[in-house]
Amino acid sequence: MEKNVALKDTTLFFGFAAVILLLPILLEPIGANYPDLLQKIAIFGIFAIGFNILFGLTGYLSFGHAAFIGIGSYMTLWSFKLLTMNVVPAIMFSVILAGVFAYIIGFVSLRRSGIYFSILTLAFAQMCYSLAYSVLTPITNGETGLQTRAIRKSSETSLLDGDIRIIDQAFGVQELGVPTTNFFGMAMSGYTGFYFCAVLLIVCFFIAQRITRSNFGIMLKAIKSNQNRLNYTGIHTRPYLITAFVISGMYAGLAGSLMAATDPIAGAERMQWTASGEVVLMTILGGVGTLVGPVLGAGIIKYAEQKVSSWNEGILESFFSFLPETLQHFMANLGVLFVGEGWHTTLGLLFMIIVIFLPGGIMEGIRRIGAKFSRKKPEADTNAAAPQPAE
Amino acid sequence: MSAAEEMKNEQSRQFERGTANTVLHIDDVHKSFAGLHALSDVDLDVREGETHAIIGPNGAGKSTLLNVCVGRLKPDRGAVVFDGEVLTGKSPHEINQLGVARVFQTPEVFPELTVLENVMVPALSKRDGHFRLNPFKNFFREKAIREEAESVLENVGLQAQLSGLASTMSRGDKRRLELAMGLIQHPRLLLLDEPTAGMARHDTNATIDLLKKIKEGGMTKVIIEHDMHVVFSLADRISVLAGGRIIAQGTPEEIKVDPRVKEAYLGEEQV
Numbered sequence: 001m002e003k004n005v006a007l008k009d010t011t012l013f014f015g016f017a018a019v020i021l022l023l024p025i026l027l028e029p030i031g032a033n034y035p036d037l038l039q040k041i042a043i044f045g046i047f048a049i050g051f052n053i054l055f056g057l058t059g060y061l062s063f064g065h066a067a068f069i070g071i072g073s074y075m076t077l078w079s080f081k082l083l084t085m086n087v088v089p090a091i092m093f094s095v096i097l098a099g100v101f102a103y104i105i106g107f108v109s110l111r112r113s114g115i116y117f118s119i120l121t122l123a124f125a126q127m128c129y130s131l132a133y134s135v136l137t138p139i140t141n142g143e144t145g146l147q148t149r150a151i152r153k154s155s156e157t158s159l160l161d162g163d164i165r166i167i168d169q170a171f172g173v174q175e176l177g178v179p180t181t182n183f184f185g186m187a188m189s190g191y192t193g194f195y196f197c198a199v200l201l202i203v204c205f206f207i208a209q210r211i212t213r214s215n216f217g218i219m220l221k222a223i224k225s226n227q228n229r230l231n232y233t234g235i236h237t238r239p240y241l242i243t244a245f246v247i248s249g250m251y252a253g254l255a256g257s258l259m260a261a262t263d264p265i266a267g268a269e270r271m272q273w274t275a276s277g278e279v280v281l282m283t284i285l286g287g288v289g290t291l292v293g294p295v296l297g298a299g300i301i302k303y304a305e306q307k308v309s310s311w312n313e314g315i316l317e318s319f320f321s322f323l324p325e326t327l328q329h330f331m332a333n334l335g336v337l338f339v340g341e342g343w344h345t346t347l348g349l350l351f352m353i354i355v356i357f358l359p360g361g362i363m364e365g366i367r368r369i370g371a372k373f374s375r376k377k378p379e380a381d382t383n384a385a386a387p388q389p390a391e
Numbered sequence: 392m393s394a395a396e397e398m399k400n401e402q403s404r405q406f407e408r409g410t411a412n413t414v415l416h417i418d419d420v421h422k423s424f425a426g427l428h429a430l431s432d433v434d435l436d437v438r439e440g441e442t443h444a445i446i447g448p449n450g451a452g453k454s455t456l457l458n459v460c461v462g463r464l465k466p467d468r469g470a471v472v473f474d475g476e477v478l479t480g481k482s483p484h485e486i487n488q489l490g491v492a493r494v495f496q497t498p499e500v501f502p503e504l505t506v507l508e509n510v511m512v513p514a515l516s517k518r519d520g521h522f523r524l525n526p527f528k529n530f531f532r533e534k535a536i537r538e539e540a541e542s543v544l545e546n547v548g549l550q551a552q553l554s555g556l557a558s559t560m561s562r563g564d565k566r567r568l569e570l571a572m573g574l575i576q577h578p579r580l581l582l583l584d585e586p587t588a589g590m591a592r593h594d595t596n597a598t599i600d601l602l603k604k605i606k607e608g609g610m611t612k613v614i615i616e617h618d619m620h621v622v623f624s625l626a627d628r629i630s631v632l633a634g635g636r637i638i639a640q641g642t643p644e645e646i647k648v649d650p651r652v653k654e655a656y657l658g659e660e661q662v
């Protein structure tokens with residue numbers, strides 16, 4: 001049994017890594033192989049994997065994980081502005097800071113479970129969101145958002161409008177205008193940016209897989225299954241929960257950092273509750289508690305978002321052009337509710353369909369189809385075998 | 392005379408002299424629920440190595456007493472002392488780590504985990520303590536613990552269901568699973584709340600045999616039981632609880648003939 005599990009895990013890991021690295025080729029037929037989308041898929045994949053470590057394993061549903069995205073993004077921007085355009089320190093600081101915040105938020109929120117926990121996390125995230133727009137504007141630059149700038153000419157200039165980049169300056173890096181973010185010289189844009197995120201996604205997947213299979217992971221599953229029983233089994237569940245919360249917060253911090261690394265601007269809207277809700281949707285759509293599901297969910301939602309929100313009435317009119325004219329107008333008018341700005345309507349609808357008909361998400365659907373085939377096979381075998389003795 | 396019999400004689404002599412080690416001491420415990428006195432002035436001593444049965448009619452307060460022992464309920468008054476440590480005020484996981492394991496009246500398992508995992512979790516808790524951060528220690532490589540879990544599961548007769556999910560088990564099997572979860576911790580004190588309720592005669596007998604076997608291992612047990620057949624074949628001493636009070640205490644022979652017990656409890660069953 002132990003060998004089986006190990007083999008399955010290894011296969012899954014290498015399969016996953018291969019698919020992610022080949023995404024630019026695999027997604028070509030559906031026209032989703034442009035770097036911007038690929039980066040988003042990888043980044044939200046990381047976010048969702050981390051979210052699933054908390055929600056999927058322990059059953060604690062956080063509605064405030066976008067806060068860590070925001071923290072990661074701001075931290076990354078400040079690292080760009082103050083230290084260097086190299087993403088490595090930015091990512092490290094972001095992950096650490098997100099971990100610290102996750103510890104504080106988790107410490108308080110995990111005093112409660114169920115819906116009260118969800119509400120506490122939501123309240124924290126909304127607090128971060130509104131602080132970013134008010135008291136913290138000197139750090140966040142409010143509604144304008146935090147951006148990288150050229151090196152400031154005088155120390156009079158506010159740091160929001162002019163950067164210092166101590167490390168880069170010390171190394172005598174020549175800058176023309178605002179430089180791009182980089183990984184030791186490799187620009188973080190285009191396919192390089194995607195591959196950078198993809199490698200981190202694969203590392204994150206590996207860590208999540210190890211956690212799931214570990215003693216720590218089994219305790220998290222036991223918490224989800226029957227926390228009360230676990231207490232009477234001698235386990236102090238709180239430190240386990242806090243650790244899971246911190247780990248998933250760090251994943252979110254990494255995702256936030258990568259968002260800023262691939263597109264160096266950070267705004268508070270990343271912390272809004274809709275962003276927290278989005279990762280919940282991704283995880284549930286893909287399959288809660290599975291390893292691949294959250295990434296799949298992230299990919300599908302990000303792809304659909306780009307496609308559906310780019311459609312407009314004109315496209316619909318031509319799509320329905322095979323219909324009689326009145327019907328064509330009617331369908332286009334109806335359809336326009338769901339495309340473009342109406343993307344969230346579609347998302348809501350999709351979510352309802354999944355929750356009602358396939359609560360285990362897409363992975364559950366795949367499993368069911370797989371089970372159907374493997375059940376049919378032995379039947380076919382016996383049928384095939386049956387006539388033989390008669391011959 | 393066999394060694395086991397000799398030990399038993401020695402034990403009963405100690406009981407008579409009253410010098411045997413008290414493992415669990417329940418001291419003047421009082422608990423009421425909104426005016427209902429579930430437990431009043433309960434004093435109880437459980438001695439090292441004995442099987443102590445608590446019997447009494449439904450609603451007598453038996454489960455409440457166990458709840459007070461494992462930290463699920465706080466007594467209004469009084470204290471529970473285990474091996475010199477006051478348990479009252481401690482949380483359930485601390486009490487378990489001190490060596491007190493409990494089997495619940497309504498089976499409490501981990502439904503989404505496999506049968507084997509259900510038993511490995513308490514074993515890990517026993518080995519690693521209440522919290523151990525080991526996110527990279529592969530659970531499937533815990534060979535020693537898995538083998539131990541398998542052998543305990545074989546003892547309770549669940550060896551055929553190791554990889555099934557606990558949620559798919561019958562109630563009787565869940566009870567046996569819970570028993571295995573308690574046994575694998577080798578607790579110093581095992582509290583059993585009606586471990587055979589809802590079991591068929593055949594399974595009940597198997598459970599009795601199993602509990603007898605553990606008894607030879609020297610584990611101290613408190614067992615709440617309705618089935619008099621079980622009680623009289625297992626218990627060294629019996630306490631009778633009725634209306635939240637201990638009305639009688641003694642050996643099975645003494646309890647059988649105690650008029651108060653007959654009136655409060657046995658009477659209604661044996662008539």
Ligand SMILES: Nc1ncnc2c1ncn2[C@@H]1O[C@H](COP(=O)(O)OP(=O)(O)O)[C@@H](O)[C@H]1O
Binds near residue numbers: 424454455
């Ligand atoms: N948590 C509780 N809240 C209120 N009443 C309770 C609670 N637990 C037990 N009781 C009451 O206390 C009495 C003793 O219950 P219990 O200890 O379960 O009895 P037994 O196990 O002997 O059948 C019963 O009348 C029961 O209704």
Ligand SMILES: [Mg+2]
Binds near residue numbers: 453454
């Ligand atoms: Mg009871």
